[in-house]
Amino acid sequence: MKRLFHRLLGSGAGDSRTGSSTNGEMAPAQMAASGLLLLLALPAGAWPRLGLPHRPCVHCCRPAWPPATPGSHGPDGDGEKWVQLPHVRPTIDISILKGEKGETGVRGHSGRSGKEGPPGSRGLRGRKGQKGQVGLPGTPCQRAYAAFSVGRREGLHSTDAFQAVPFDTELVNLDGAFDLASGRFLCAAPGVYFLSLTVHTWNYKETYLHIMCNQQAAAVLYAQPSERSVMQTQSLLLPLAAGDTVWVRMFKRDQDNAIYGEPGDLYITFSGHLVKPAAEL
Numbered sequence: 001m002k003r004l005f006h007r008l009l010g011s012g013a014g015d016s017r018t019g020s021s022t023n024g025e026m027a028p029a030q031m032a033a034s035g036l037l038l039l040l041a042l043p044a045g046a047w048p049r050l051g052l053p054h055r056p057c058v059h060c061c062r063p064a065w066p067p068a069t070p071g072s073h074g075p076d077g078d079g080e081k082w083v084q085l086p087h088v089r090p091t092i093d094i095s096i097l098k099g100e101k102g103e104t105g106v107r108g109h110s111g112r113s114g115k116e117g118p119p120g121s122r123g124l125r126g127r128k129g130q131k132g133q134v135g136l137p138g139t140p141c142q143r144a145y146a147a148f149s150v151g152r153r154e155g156l157h158s159t160d161a162f163q164a165v166p167f168d169t170e171l172v173n174l175d176g177a178f179d180l181a182s183g184r185f186l187c188a189a190p191g192v193y194f195l196s197l198t199v200h201t202w203n204y205k206e207t208y209l210h211i212m213c214n215q216q217a218a219a220v221l222y223a224q225p226s227e228r229s230v231m232q233t234q235s236l237l238l239p240l241a242a243g244d245t246v247w248v249r250m251f252k253r254d255q256d257n258a259i260y261g262e263p264g265d266l267y268i269t270f271s272g273h274l275v276k277p278a279a280e281l
Helices: 002-018 021-041
Strands: 147-152 162-164 169-173 184-186 191-200 207-213 216-223 231-240 245-251 268-277
Touching (some): 191 216, 216 231
Antiparallel strands (some): 147 169, 162 245, 184 245, 207 245
16 A cells, blocks of 8 residues: 555656646645545555554543553554543632621520539639628627625634635625625526635634535635644636525534634635526537
């Protein structure tokens, strides 16, 4: 077929030489047209024998068909390599497609309350608040109270085995609860009382006294006979109920029992006061 093609080209060239000058100007165009017609007239199986390169059809948006790897040869084995176009993936910039921010929508319904979480850590101490208004005055506090303090200026000798000590000087006697003649304090406010007895001993005579609660001896004040006279004191805390009596008793044994006193000075004193009411105990 190649020889036939060259012969056609050669005959076309010879005819062009023998033509006139006008025909010489049209010779190349006629040769091209005759060659194209000859190629179109050939059967499809004669094309590969002409030595023309055989390339697959390539579309602009699809890969080459039939698919081939780079460096592979055509089906006719003529040495021509198929060239595969690169696979291009289009990318779209989403930012240029994003529109403007829309308006705030209507607020939805509130959801159900969740489970109570664990307690948090203690927060910092807040600032001190402002001082509040003064409240209404309350009811007066009715506190119980009681106290007495009495003395004796004259000395006293015991004549009986048991003898109550009367007093002649009143220092403190709230509500008249202490009777000087009998020497007894009558408790009207129950609670705990502090009691104290102070005497001056007589030379060479025994001093033996009891602080009494009703008919029971609560404490004793004692001094042995001595050539020197001294001051002796006894004190105690004693719970008293309403109606209880407190007094001082002299106790005579085989020896003389006496307490010293002078009209001008106060040597003998007996005192007591309420420390705490029974309602507060």
